[in-house]
Amino acid sequence: MLMTTHTVDRYQPYRPRLQRQILWHATTSQRSPWRSTTCERSRMSEVDRHRVGSDRVKESHRIGKGTPLVTPSTFSIPETKRDQVLMGIRNIAGIIYTTVGVHPCSCKQFTKTSTSSSIFPAQLKALALAAKESGHCVAFGEIGLDYDRLELCPKDIQLEYFAKQLDVAVEVGLPLFLHSRAAHQDFIRLLKERDHGLQKKGVVHSFTGTKEEMLELVEMGWDIGVNGCSLKTEDNCSVVKEIPLERLQLETDGPWCEMRASHEGTKFLGDYKEEKEVKWVKKEKWVEGAAIKGRNEPCMIGKVAWAVAGIKGIGVEVVAEAAWRNSAKMFGLSEMVEGQEL
Numbered sequence: 396m397l398m399t400t401h402t403v404d405r406y407q408p409y410r411p412r413l414q415r416q417i418l419w420h421a422t423t424s425q426r427s428p429w430r431s432t433t434c435e436r437s438r439m440s441e442v443d444r445h446r447v448g449s450d451r452v453k454e455s456h457r458i459g460k461g462t463p464l465v466t467p468s469t470f471s472i473p474e475t476k477r478d479q480v481l482m483g484i485r486n487i488a489g490i491i492y493t494t495v496g497v498h499p500c501s502c503k504q505f506t507k508t509s510t511s512s513s514i515f516p517a518q519l520k521a522l523a524l525a526a527k528e529s530g531h532c533v534a535f536g537e538i539g540l541d542y543d544r545l546e547l548c549p550k551d552i553q554l555e556y557f558a559k560q561l562d563v564a565v566e567v568g569l570p571l572f573l574h575s576r577a578a579h580q581d582f583i584r585l586l587k588e589r590d591h592g593l594q595k596k597g598v599v600h601s602f603t604g605t606k607e608e609m610l611e612l613v614e615m616g617w618d619i620g621v622n623g624c625s626l627k628t629e630d631n632c633s634v635v636k637e638i639p640l641e642r643l644q645l646e647t648d649g650p651w652c653e654m655r656a657s658h659e660g661t662k663f664l665g666d667y668k669e670e671k672e673v674k675w676v677k678k679e680k681w682v683e684g685a686a687i688k689g690r691n692e693p694c695m696i697g698k699v700a701w702a703v704a705g706i707k708g709i710g711v712e713v714v715a716e717a718a719w720r721n722s723a724k725m726f727g728l729s730e731m732v733e734g735q736e737l
């Protein structure tokens with residue numbers, strides 16, 4: 396991973412470790428539940444659909460060399476397909492992991508019928524407990540608040556269902572995978588109200604808040620997840636610089652949140668070069684072993700690591716080591732760091 400002509404020798408000793416040091420986070424489309432089984436699949440065409448399956452996931456694992464954590468918005472998956480999707484992930488346990496929970500932008504679905512609203516907490520709890528028991532579900536989420544996208548789900552509904560899901564999370568006992576956008580006060584208030592019940596804490600992913608907000612979360616014991624969105628502006632980068640290494644996690648959030656050339660974070664990439672061994676093709680021309688042009692693939696995780704290292708002024712191996720250790724420890728992933736106890 397992260398090979399360049401200058402760094403291949405310098406980082407060669409770290410190569411085996413870098414290959415598995417960073418948690419991928421890939422999310423799923425509300426429109427395409429199938430994508431939750433493939434982790435890096437974005438706007439899926441009909442042509443793509445038949446390729447979904449464990450071989451494809453294993454291949455993406457091989458290309459990206461990390462541990463994918465897929466965060467499907469569970470109840471956006473039609474009930475008839477939910478088991479199938481979760482089973483797809485279960486069948487490749489040890490390579491890919493999932494979460495169970497409902498994204499704030501998807502919570503409006505619970506208000507569509509009074510039945511769905513009343514049975515949802517019990518349904519979600521049962522699903523999460525079963526998935527936890529099977530070992531392929533390592534976090535509860537992605538849940539939270541998103542006031543930047545109220546057009547997808549109004550604030551009052553987001554608040555109601557974030558609170559309800561946190562109550563379920565307390566009973567389920569998994570670490571949390573959290574989303575917070577322009578909602579810090581409400582977000583932290585709801586977390587604080589249940590602080591005693593959320594012992595395993597979790598990660599606040601795709602962090603774009605202020606330094607004060609980040610420090611408040613860190614102080615309470617939450618990890619901070621960084622992706623391309625967290626590296627967009629000068630302010631973003633100055634916040635990333637201050638995230639303590641012991642609270643840092645890295646993610647792609649593929650297929651979204653890529654680090655674009657216009658992002659401030661790219662100024663800190665140093666001599667990073669795109670991974671040469673990955674073949675990029677148009678999605679219509681996808682073949683086994685290739686990544687798809689124009690979308691944030693999990694194998695781009697190295698770019699995030701490199702930018703964070705540049706911002707912090709430390710070695711990329713230090714960042715990767717810390718981020719992987721934090722992810723593996725929090726989510727109880729089966730891989731060990733150099734055989735050491737986490």
Ligand SMILES: [Zn+2]
Nearest residue numbers: 537574600601
């Ligand atoms: Zn999110």
